[in-house]
Amino acid sequence: MCKLEEGPRHWGEITRTGEDSFDLTNRQSKETVTIAYSEVRGIGIAKAYPRTRPQSTAEKTLQRTGDIIETILLVPLRILELFLVPQC
Numbered sequence: 001m002c003k004l005e006e007g008p009r010h011w012g013e014i015t016r017t018g019e020d021s022f023d024l025t026n027r028q029s030k031e032t033v034t035i036a037y038s039e040v041r042g043i044g045i046a047k048a049y050p051r052t053r054p055q056s057t058a059e060k061t062l063q064r065t066g067d068i069i070e071t072i073l074l075v076p077l078r079i080l081e082l083f084l085v086p087q088c
Helices: 057-084
Strands: 002-004 013-017 021-025 032-036 040-043
Touching: none
Parallel strands: none
Antiparallel strands: 002 040, 013 021, 021 032
16 A cells, blocks of 8 residues: 555555656556655555564474374264265
8 A cells, every 4th residue: 555645545566666656556457556756655565465474483383283183183083974974
């Protein structure tokens, strides 16, 4: 999101940068607007573009451990379903 000194806000991705301006392209409408750096009052990140951070080793380990536990718990349940659920 780009707020200008005067005029509307513009949403999109920066697709070109120059010495005194940049192009902002809206993904949905495919509209491109050239904006001078001197016109910009503020720039923000829209909710459609969340700030992501790399996952730590501890978080990855917890995720993998959760996946393994889920598999261990669900396999016997799936086997039971095969024998206990009547086949139509």
